[in-house]
Amino acid sequence: MSRSVRYTSSPLLASRTPVWRSKFVVAAIALAFGGLVARAAYIQVYANDFFQRQGEVRFARTLELPANRGRILDRNGLILASSVPAPSIWAIPDDVDTDGDKDKLRTLAKLLEMPYADLAKKLDEDKTFVWVKRQVDADIAKEIAALNIKGIYQRKEYKRQYPEGEAAAHIVGFTNVEDNGQEGVELLYNKRLLGKPGMRHVIKDRLGRAVEDRGEIVPPVDGQDIQLSVDSKVQFFAYEKLKEAVLLQRAQAGSIVVLDAITGEVLALANYPSYVPDKRQNLTGAQLRNRALTDTFEPGSVMKPFTIGMALDKGKVKPTTIIDTAPGSWTITGATIHDSHPHGALTVQQVIQVSSNVGTAKIAMQMPASDMWETFSKAGFGQKPQVEFPGVVSGRLRPYAKWRPIEQATQSYGYGLSASLFQMVRSYTVFSHDGQIIPATLMKSSEPAVGVNVFSAATAAEVRKMLQMAAGPGGTGPKAQTQGYSVGGKSGTAYKQVGKGYGSDGNRKYRSWFVGMAPIDKPRLIVGVMLDEPSAGRYFGGDVAAPVFSETVQQTLRMMNVQPDMAVKPNIVASAVEESF
Amino acid sequence: MTRINLVLLLAVVASAIYLVNIQYESRRLFTELDKAQAEERRLVSEYERLKVEKRAQATSARVERIAREKLQMRLVLPAITSYVSYNESGAPTAKNEAKGVVNAASAAHEGAKP
Numbered sequence: 142m143s144r145s146v147r148y149t150s151s152p153l154l155a156s157r158t159p160v161w162r163s164k165f166v167v168a169a170i171a172l173a174f175g176g177l178v179a180r181a182a183y184i185q186v187y188a189n190d191f192f193q194r195q196g197e198v199r200f201a202r203t204l205e206l207p208a209n210r211g212r213i214l215d216r217n218g219l220i221l222a223s224s225v226p227a228p229s230i231w232a233i234p235d236d237v238d239t240d241g242d243k244d245k246l247r248t249l250a251k252l253l254e255m256p257y258a259d260l261a262k263k264l265d266e267d268k269t270f271v272w273v274k275r276q277v278d279a280d281i282a283k284e285i286a287a288l289n290i291k292g293i294y295q296r297k298e299y300k301r302q303y304p305e306g307e308a309a310a311h312i313v314g315f316t317n318v319e320d321n322g323q324e325g326v327e328l329l330y331n332k333r334l335l336g337k338p339g340m341r342h343v344i345k346d347r348l349g350r351a352v353e354d355r356g357e358i359v360p361p362v363d364g365q366d367i368q369l370s371v372d373s374k375v376q377f378f379a380y381e382k383l384k385e386a387v388l389l390q391r392a393q394a395g396s397i398v399v400l401d402a403i404t405g406e407v408l409a410l411a412n413y414p415s416y417v418p419d420k421r422q423n424l425t426g427a428q429l430r431n432r433a434l435t436d437t438f439e440p441g442s443v444m445k446p447f448t449i450g451m452a453l454d455k456g457k458v459k460p461t462t463i464i465d466t467a468p469g470s471w472t473i474t475g476a477t478i479h480d481s482h483p484h485g486a487l488t489v490q491q492v493i494q495v496s497s498n499v500g501t502a503k504i505a506m507q508m509p510a511s512d513m514w515e516t517f518s519k520a521g522f523g524q525k526p527q528v529e530f531p532g533v534v535s536g537r538l539r540p541y542a543k544w545r546p547i548e549q550a551t552q553s554y555g556y557g558l559s560a561s562l563f564q565m566v567r568s569y570t571v572f573s574h575d576g577q578i579i580p581a582t583l584m585k586s587s588e589p590a591v592g593v594n595v596f597s598a599a600t601a602a603e604v605r606k607m608l609q610m611a612a613g614p615g616g617t618g619p620k621a622q623t624q625g626y627s628v629g630g631k632s633g634t635a636y637k638q639v640g641k642g643y644g645s646d647g648n649r650k651y652r653s654w655f656v657g658m659a660p661i662d663k664p665r666l667i668v669g670v671m672l673d674e675p676s677a678g679r680y681f682g683g684d685v686a687a688p689v690f691s692e693t694v695q696q697t698l699r700m701m702n703v704q705p706d707m708a709v710k711p712n713i714v715a716s717a718v719e720e721s722f
Numbered sequence: 723m724t725r726i727n728l729v730l731l732l733a734v735v736a737s738a739i740y741l742v743n744i745q746y747e748s749r750r751l752f753t754e755l756d757k758a759q760a761e762e763r764r765l766v767s768e769y770e771r772l773k774v775e776k777r778a779q780a781t782s783a784r785v786e787r788i789a790r791e792k793l794q795m796r797l798v799l800p801a802i803t804s805y806v807s808y809n810e811s812g813a814p815t816a817k818n819e820a821k822g823v824v825n826a827a828s829a830a831h832e833g834a835k836p
Contacts, residue, residue: 209767225771226764228734278773302780319819351756377782699798704807709800 166421201355202345208336210299210320211364213313213327216406216585220304221313222327222418224320225301227276230285234264234271236292245290249273252281275318276300290362290457301420302326305373307415308380311431312371312407312583314531315418324429326367326583328531332423336364370406370585372698375399379693380411383670386689387413388494390675396433397689398566399697402573402664405581405590407528408697409435410563433671437559441635442496442617442682443654444555444603446572449493451516452504454600460490460607466499477545479503492614493607493631498554505553506546514541520568520578522560527559527580528567536560555633565656572608573664576601583718604630609661620681621657623695625705630657630668630690632682637674655686660692660706668693 146152149533184192206292213222230253239246239261246264250257253274263271276298277285286295301316303309314325322331339361343351379397386397399409416428430436453457469483477594480498483489489555493502505513519525523538536561543553569580570592577592596604608629612621618632633654636643643649658664670693679685778784789795 184790209770220774220777223770223774225774226767279768302776302778304775304781306781306783308783350753354752377786381783381786428836695799696797699800699803704805705800714725 143364146421157642165305169300183214184472185691186395200344200346202343202351203340204343204351206339206341206359206361207297207299208361209363210301210316210336210587211334211366212347212405214366214368214503215371215376215469216369216420217372218368219373221309221369221373222303222373224299224507226279227298228279228282228295230273230277230282231294231296232264232271232273233269233292234266238291239264239614242290242320244472245288248288249285249290249293250476252284253277273616303418305376308377309371309373310415310418311412312369312376312410313418315421316699321640324531325431327367328358329529330367334364334367337362366586369583370401370404370408371410372408372700375693375697376409376411377407378696379668380413380415382689382692383411384413386670386672386685387615389677390672390679390685391677392672392685393674394430394432395672395689396429396436396562397693398433398563398669399693400566400581400667400669402570402588402658402667403589404569404572406586407581407583408666409427410551431530431532432673433562434526434528434530435534437534437536437561437564438637438652438671439556439558439635440560440565440654441555441652442498443631443633443656444553444558445496445501446494446552446631447516447520447568447605448501448513448607449504449602450506450511450572450596452602453603454596455508455512457507458489458504460488460603462489463487464489464492464497464500464503465496466492466503468500471499471502473547473550473613474545475500478550490607490610493604494610494652496611496617496632501554502550506550510541510544510549513540514544514553517552517558517594519593520571521564522558522568526561526564526567528563530583533563534561536564553654554634559714562654563670564669565654566667569656569658569667572594572601572604573658573667574601593699605658605661605664608657612687617681618655618657618687618690620683621655621687621690621694622689623659623698625707625709626659626698626703627661627692627707628656628657628659628694629661630687632687634676634680634682652682653680653682653684653686655682656693657687657690660703662706665701665703666697667693669707 148154189236210224211226212220234506237246246260246566247257249258253260255274260273273293282295285293299320300318301320303313303315305313310325312324312325314327314329316327321333322328327334339359342355344353344355346352350709383395383397386392394413396412397409398407400406401408405576410431410433412430412432414428416424449458455461458464463486465486466480467483468487469480471479472478478498480500482495482499484495484497487495487500488499489500489504491497492504517538523536525535526533539548539558541549548557565579568578570579570581571577574590574592575598576594576596578595579590579592582590585595606629608631609627610629611614611632612618612628612630618630621628621630621632631655633652635652635654637650637652639650651674653675654670656667656669658667668690670689672685672689675685
C-alpha cells in the first residue's frame with residue numbers, strides 16, 4: 142500500500158524555494174500585461190485610423206444616388222429630349238457556361254439583335270469584365286433578366302431619347318454614351334441639364350442589404366429642364382417642306398429658319414440632310430452640320446432691301462424716284478456689273494420688285510461707304526448673332542476703309558460680304574419690327590423683344606411695301622404667295638464661289654434664298670429658306686426657295702390662330718341648323 | 723438585498739434582449755424602406771420612359787402620316803375655314819357670311835373639288 146504523506150510535511154516543501162523564481166513569474170506576468178497595454182494603446186491610439194478604416198471597408202458602403210439629366214422641351218412643353226433607363230449588359234466571361242447555357246445564350250443573342258458568333262466571341266475573351274451591349278431598351282433588359290443566365294449582369298444606365306427624331310436634330314443635338322452633351326442645345330446647356338449626383342453612406346449586412354444610414358445623406362439634384370422657343374409642330378413641317386424641296390430640286394442641302402417677328406423667338410430651325418439623334422451610326426459631317434447657323438455665304442439679292450432702306454432713311458431717294466438701269470449693265474472704275482434681264486428706267490420700288498443689281502448699285506453709290514458699313518453692322522452683318530449656340534458664326538463684313546468703289550457697289554446687292562441664314566433672318570426683323578433689329582432667342586419668352594433702331598418706322602413700312610411687291614405678281618417671288626395671308630419677301634440667287642471666281646456660264650453653282658415675312662402689315666413671322674446648289678434645272682430663289690416659304694408661312698400662321706388679312710374666296714357651304722334648346 | 727439584485731439582473735437581461743430585438747427590427751424595416759425607395763425610383767423612371775414613348779407615338783410625323791394615309795385627311799386652308807370673331811357685346815359674329823353652324827361635312831366635300 143502506498144505511503145501517505147501529509148501535505149504540510151511534504152519533503153518538497155522543506156526545500157527552500159529561491160526568491161528569484163517568484164519574482165520572475167511576477168515580472169513575466171507584469172510584462173505580459175504591459176504587452177497588452179501597449180498593444181491596446183497601439184490599436185486604440187496610434188493605429189486607430191487604420192483599424193477604423195479596415196473595419197469600415199468590411200461593412201460601410203458609399204452609395205451614389207444618380208441624378209437625372211434634365212429634359213429638353215418645346216414651347217408647349219412637349220418632350221424633345223429625355224433620359225430613359227437603358228440598362229447595359231455586361232458579363233464575366235469565365236463564369237458563363239457556354240455549353241450548358243447554349244440555348245439561353247442564343248435567345249440572348251436574338252434579344253440583343255447580334256449574331257450568336259459575335260456574342261460567343263465576346264464571351265471567349267480572357268477578361269474579367271466585358272460589355273456585351275450597352276444601353277439596351279428597358280423591355281429587352283427585362284426579358285434578359287428573366288433568362289437568368291449565370292455570369293451575365295446588368296448595369297443601370299440612362300440613354301437619351303429624341304421623339305422628334307431628325308426634324309429637330311440640329312437644334313436639340315445629342316449626348317454621348319456618358320450622358321454628356323456633344324452637339325446643339327445638349328452641348329450648349331450641358332451644365333444646366335446635368336444633375337449633381339447625391340451620396341449616402343450606409344452599413345451593409347452579410348447579404349448586402351443596407352441596414353443603417355451613417356452620416357448625412359447628400360440628396361441628388363436633378364438637372365433642370367430646358368424649355369426652348371421651338372414649336373415642334375412648326376419645326377416638323379418646316380423640316381418636311383424643306384426636305385421635299387431639297388429632294389425635288391436635287392440640291393446639295395438646305396436650311397430653314399422660322400422666327401417670331403414680335404418676340405424674336407426661333408420657332409423652327411432645320412437643315413437637310415439631317416440625322417436621327419439616337420441612331421448615329423454612319424453619321425457624316427454633311428448630316429451633322431447645322432448649316433443655318435454655322436455656314437456663311439454671300440447673300441446676293443436678299444441684301445438689297447437694306448441698301449434701299451438706307452437710301453430712303455437718309456432721304457437720298459423716295460420710293461417713286463426714277464432710276465435708270467438701262468442698258469442692264471453699269472461700269473464702275475473698270476468693272477462692269479450686270480442685271481440678269483435689262484429693265485430700263487425703274488422706280489425705287491421696282492428696283493426691289495424686279496431685283497435690279499444696277500439700280501441698287503446706283504442708289505448705293507450716292508452714299509458714303511462708312512454709312513453703308515454702319516447700317517450693315519447695325520443690322521447684324523459681320524457681328525456675332527447674340528443667340529448662343531455651338532459653332533455659331535459671325536459672317537464677314539470688311540472694314541469700309543478698304544472698300545474699293547466696285548466693292549461698295551457689289552456689296553449693295555449682296556456680294557463681297559457673307560452671312561448665315563440665321564443672321565439674314567434676324568436682320569429682317571429691321572423691317573418687321575418698325576425699323577428695330579431685335580435679338581433672336583432659342584429660349585421661350587412671352588414678352589415682345591426690345592430692339593435697337595436701325596431705320597425709322599416709316600422707312601421699314603416703305604420697304605415692307607416693296608417686299609410685298611417683290612413677292613407679288615410682277616416680282617421675283619410670286620410663288621411665295623399664300624392663301625389669305627399677305628406676304629412680302631426677297632428672293633436671292635447667289636453665284637457660289639468656284640475657286641477664285643463664280644464659275645463660267647453654264648458651269649455655275651447657285652445658292653437660292655428666300656427671306657420674307659407675313660402678314661405684311663403687322664408681321665408675325667419671318668421665314669428664311671436657303672437651298673444649296675439646286676440642280677434640277679431651276680435655280681432662281683423665287684422658283685425653288687419661295688414655295689417652301691409659302692407653305693411654311695401658310696401652316697404656321699394658321700396654327701398660331703392668325704386670322705387671314707386678305708379676302709379669301711370661301712369654299713364653305715354653310716347650312717343653317719335649327720337651334721335646339 | 724439579493725432579491726433586488728436578482729430582479730435588477732433579470733431586468734437588465736430582459737432589456738438587453740429587447741434591445742437586440744429592436745435593433746434587428748429597425749434594420750429589417752430600414753432594408754424594407756430602402757427597397758421601397760428603390761422601387762419608387764424605378765417606377766418614376768419607368769413612368770418617365772412611358773411618357774417619352776407616348777410622346778414618340780404622338781409626334782407630328784406620325785400623326786401626319788396616319789391622318790394622310792389612314793384617315794384620308796387634307797390640310798385646312800383658309801378657303802375652307804370659317805373665322806369667327808367676338809364683337810364688343812360678346813356675341814359671336816362670323817365672317818365670310820358663314821353665319822350659324824357650318825356643316826363641316828359639306829365643307830370638306832366642297833373643298834375636295836377646287
